[in-house]
Amino acid sequence: MGQSVTARVLRVLAAFSAERPELMLTEIGRRAELPLTTAHRIVGELTEWGALERAADGRYRIGLRLWEVGALAPRGLGLRESAMPFLEDLYAVTKQNVQLAVLDGNEVVYLERLSGRGAVHVFTRVGGRLPLHATGVGLVLLAFATPELQEQVLASPLKRYTSKTICHPDELRRALAEVRRTGVAVSEGQIELVSLSVAAPVRGPDGDVVAALSVVVPAGSADARAYVPVVLTAARGISRVLGCPD
């Protein structure tokens, strides 16, 4: 099963990560758990097609061709394309970090981030994943997710990241109810200790939540709630462009 060629090809691709975006053939073989010879052949074919590229020093990295194909993901580029103008406006007005994320499995995946030069530095990275309970966008996405997913997350251990991280199921349940009631998540404590985030849901053509939008502001700044109206407005704007009835 883990022996099919297709699976091996995917394991080769999965060998690359944000921490190690350039690998030697040997490393690919080790990470993908493939014999060197097999890795060599697969990598060769991937390179020929453009899914991988060789750097000047002979190491391999993800190629532009794969980036292009990945850009076709409707939940990637499509969403991003529609949302971009609103994110730019939001950034222009607030000069803070603006983020767009979607739900995948039981995690948040960040699609886009506009970060001001002067704004708080955040750990998130475009293409990165974080657990649902620890971020503003995660709370929003979870609040409007299927009951099954909510139960699954509530039943699983909630890892603590900061002193403000929601770690208890009851606490999380209350937070989710609050999000559903108000339509926004004003969550204290992102991954960073010194930031607040204001997040709101983005809805698709069927009226269901397809993404979440957030602004991350320094904890020291003015009342975070002051950002609620602009964030909500931007989120509704994107929803409208996506064809949300409402």
Next chain:
Amino acid sequence: MGQSVTARVLRVLAAFSAERPELMLTEIGRRAELPLTTAHRIVGELTEWGALERAADGRYRIGLRLWEVGALAPRGLGLRESAMPFLEDLYAVTKQNVQLAVLDGNEVVYLERLSGRGAVHVFTRVGGRLPLHATGVGLVLLAFATPELQEQVLASPLKRYTSKTICHPDELRRALAEVRRTGVAVSEGQIELVSLSVAAPVRGPDGDVVAALSVVVPAGSADARAYVPVVLTAARGISRVLGCPD
């Protein structure tokens, strides 16, 4: 050779395009020139891994997981990450279309585009490809490319897109020399009839050109050359962040 499983997997991925980002199994089989059964199995494995997703109507599309891997392309995300703040500034100042592109093979690949709501509508698309001779960024990238590539392009037929497209080798040769002399390409006639573009090179750690940056302005507006200083400044700013000596 075109029979290896790896190649077939890639053909399945290549079946998706910007025009048709969602496909039925049968269509994938037809486009990838694979028997239905084979397509079925490969698509199944890709879906299980997350490289593909199934839409509500059962059609397949590129999955988030593949988007994530694609985002690891150093010439994709890495460049983009460094350039973003400068693109935002450039956009804020000009309120025109701002584009970032790299050279791949003998084509331009667009990495990023910030398009003003009011700005000229351009055909380019993030992840899209265009020939080198027909765009501002293309001229810049070609001007600093290897002599071999320049010869290759000069020797190939130059397709006409608008009345202003550079179609003659001599004309192109002169344009390239001008770009090398001034360090910027002010090209009349993009793909659109009514736009001008100002493009400048972005240099990497070794001092070689790794990308190009451009602003596309409506032909009717003020002198396009007025944009040269800001574009050059932004391009140099990105180069500096990338570690260009200079």
Next chain:
DNA sequence: CCTCGGCCTTCCACTGGCCGGAAGCCGAGT
């Protein structure tokens, strides 16, 4: 200078995973 070690590449005989025809399933259109 030679040797050693790490990495990459090529070669080739064996074998087990892939191929694809065929048959069955499902839902929509008539």
Next chain:
DNA sequence: ACTCGGCTTCCGGCCAGTGGAAGGCCGAGG
């Protein structure tokens, strides 16, 4: 109820993929 188009499952033959082994390359260290 029948048909048609698309999807899924099944299974035997066979060939493409596998991976051990050997050789080439380069840089470090003796």
